[in-house]
Amino acid sequence: MFKILKKEELAKSVKRLEVEAPDIVKNASCGQFVVVIADEKGERIPLTLADWDKDKGTITLIFQEVGFSTKKLGSFNVGDNIAHILGPLGHPTQVKKAGEVICIGGGVGIAEVYPVARAFKKAGNKVVGIIGARSKDILILEKEMKETCDELEITTDDGSYGRKGFVTDILKERLKDKPALVYAIGPVAMMKAVSEATRGPAIKTVVSLNPILVDATGMCGSCRCRVAGKTVFGCVDGPDFDGHEVDFEELQKRLNLFTQQEKQAMGLNK
Ligand SMILES: Cc1cc2nc3c(=O)[nH]c(=O)nc-3n(C[C@H](O)[C@H](O)[C@H](O)COP(=O)(O)OP(=O)(O)OC[C@H]3O[C@@H](n4cnc5c(N)ncnc54)[C@H](O)[C@@H]3O)c2cc1C
Numbered sequence: 001m002f003k004i005l006k007k008e009e010l011a012k013s014v015k016r017l018e019v020e021a022p023d024i025v026k027n028a029s030c031g032q033f034v035v036v037i038a039d040e041k042g043e044r045i046p047l048t049l050a051d052w053d054k055d056k057g058t059i060t061l062i063f064q065e066v067g068f069s070t071k072k073l074g075s076f077n078v079g080d081n082i083a084h085i086l087g088p089l090g091h092p093t094q095v096k097k098a099g100e101v102i103c104i105g106g107g108v109g110i111a112e113v114y115p116v117a118r119a120f121k122k123a124g125n126k127v128v129g130i131i132g133a134r135s136k137d138i139l140i141l142e143k144e145m146k147e148t149c150d151e152l153e154i155t156t157d158d159g160s161y162g163r164k165g166f167v168t169d170i171l172k173e174r175l176k177d178k179p180a181l182v183y184a185i186g187p188v189a190m191m192k193a194v195s196e197a198t199r200g201p202a203i204k205t206v207v208s209l210n211p212i213l214v215d216a217t218g219m220c221g222s223c224r225c226r227v228a229g230k231t232v233f234g235c236v237d238g239p240d241f242d243g244h245e246v247d248f249e250e251l252q253k254r255l256n257l258f259t260q261q262e263k264q265a266m267g268l269n270k
Contacts (some may be wrong), residue, residue: 001081005058011138013065014108015074016050022057024087030115031093031208031240034059035216037084038073045069046213046235048112049088059085062111062140068265089216090239093206095119098180100126103149104167104194106186107133110141112208113185118148120183126150128179130170132190136161168193175201182206184243188252195243205243209234211254226250 006018024034033048051060065074076082093116101120105113110131121127129149133139134157146152153170154162163170171182171194182205184194191207198205213223216235223234226247232238 001083002085004076004078004080004082007076007078010062010111010140013074014062014111014138014140015065016060016062016111017073017076018058018060019082019085020057021059021085024085025052025054025057025059028052028054028059028088029092030095030119032088032090033216033239034061034085034087034089035213036061036069036073036082036086038069038076039083042072042083043069044086044214044216045073046089046210046216048208049115050111051115062108064108067262071266086216090235091237093119093183093208093240095123097124100128100177100179100181102128102130102171102174102179102182104130104171104182104184104186104190105132105145106167106184106190107138108140109184109186109190109208110139110145113183114141114144114148116183116185116208117145121148121150125180128174129153130155130167130174132156132162132167132186134158166190166193168197172197175203179203182243184208188248188255191243191246192248195246195248199244206240207243207246208239209241209246209251210239211251212258225254 003020008016033046035044047061050062065071103113103117127149129145129152132155184191185208211223211234214220218233218236227241228245
């Protein structure tokens, strides 16, 4: 059992939980994730390690309530126990001193890019953060990203905060500085647009993929993706991949495979 020590609502439908997990935290690194089973009847859902504290023995999860399991987890309170957490899983992000690194987070992807930006900064890089959300009320972790990055740019789709537009509008302008690396996490369409923007100038681009993922051991194959023309598994080969090699259309198609069942689970069309 994994006890919830702290709970916050960062934005509408976005929750942050600090959870007691002393064994998991020992080996936690940025870019890794855990599989969470909220209660004994729960399904397995992957969530990124948004933060951790090795001294306290805690991990932090930040998630958007998009369906049955994330809503159930969001209904838990301080003192409640999460039935199972498995991890850390996936390869840690490869962090080294490279020069200027642009870290891009879209929507709840900001929670996932935050530990990555922090690690690149710690490794001695100049870190430029670009974070974006549909509107100001759902923009998260601005303070944390500001403290971590040398420069932080903000966009909102509707112009309610920061620059009106998409993260890629700012990225395209910043490419003239010839960054060593671009790292992006967010909706598939955003990661695809980022990878297209950096393809021409041949700037190394890493994306963290979010396929539907079940067992997380490479056995079930539900998280298979096509990268560089080969089938790979998001769970054991990723979640980080070369953005210029990812088949984003196939990823999006596979994410839509269970829409009917997801609606049923939410009681939307019995
Ligand atoms: C390695 C990895 C790390 C992730 N980290 C985070 C995180 O830190 N925070 C967070 O909020 N989410 C994260 N996700 C996505 C999260 O796992 C899903 O949102 C969750 O499984 C949805 O479960 P549900 O039952 O609430 O919704 P469902 O009813 O299963 O789905 C509801 C909606 O969410 C979409 N969805 C389902 N699974 C995914 C998925 N894997 N990725 C994107 N959309 C999905 C569906 O297509 C549907 O539109 C991560 C996914 C992966 C693969």
